[in-house]
Amino acid sequence: MPGDGELSCAELVELISDYVEGALTHDCNEQLEGHLRRCDGCDAYLDQLRRTIEVTGRLQTRDVPHEVASELLSAFRGWRADTG
Numbered sequence: 038m039p040g041d042g043e044l045s046c047a048e049l050v051e052l053i054s055d056y057v058e059g060a061l062t063h064d065c066n067e068q069l070e071g072h073l074r075r076c077d078g079c080d081a082y083l084d085q086l087r088r089t090i091e092v093t094g095r096l097q098t099r100d101v102p103h104e105v106a107s108e109l110l111s112a113f114r115g116w117r118a119d120t121g
């Protein structure tokens with residue numbers, strides 16, 4: 038975990054499965070939620086993840102290949118570059 042209270046998108050993606058499972062510490066949870074409020078890309082990612090869980094009944098993020106996560110992160114960066 039970063040010590041400065043700022044979570045990057047990459048770190049959020051690493052943590053989000055634990056977040057959805059309720060496995061994070063309170064502090065970690067707060068940091069993640071703070072990021073979600075600031076970051077539309079990660080907010081959308083969480084939304085998508087929750088929908089996946091509804092459909093599949095379980096969390097699949099650990100099975101997502103690294104390339105997919107990288108693509109997502111690239112998409113986030115492009116998106117954020119657009120919006121400032």
Ligand SMILES: [Zn+2]
Pocket residue numbers: 045046049072076078079080113
């Ligand atoms: Zn983000």
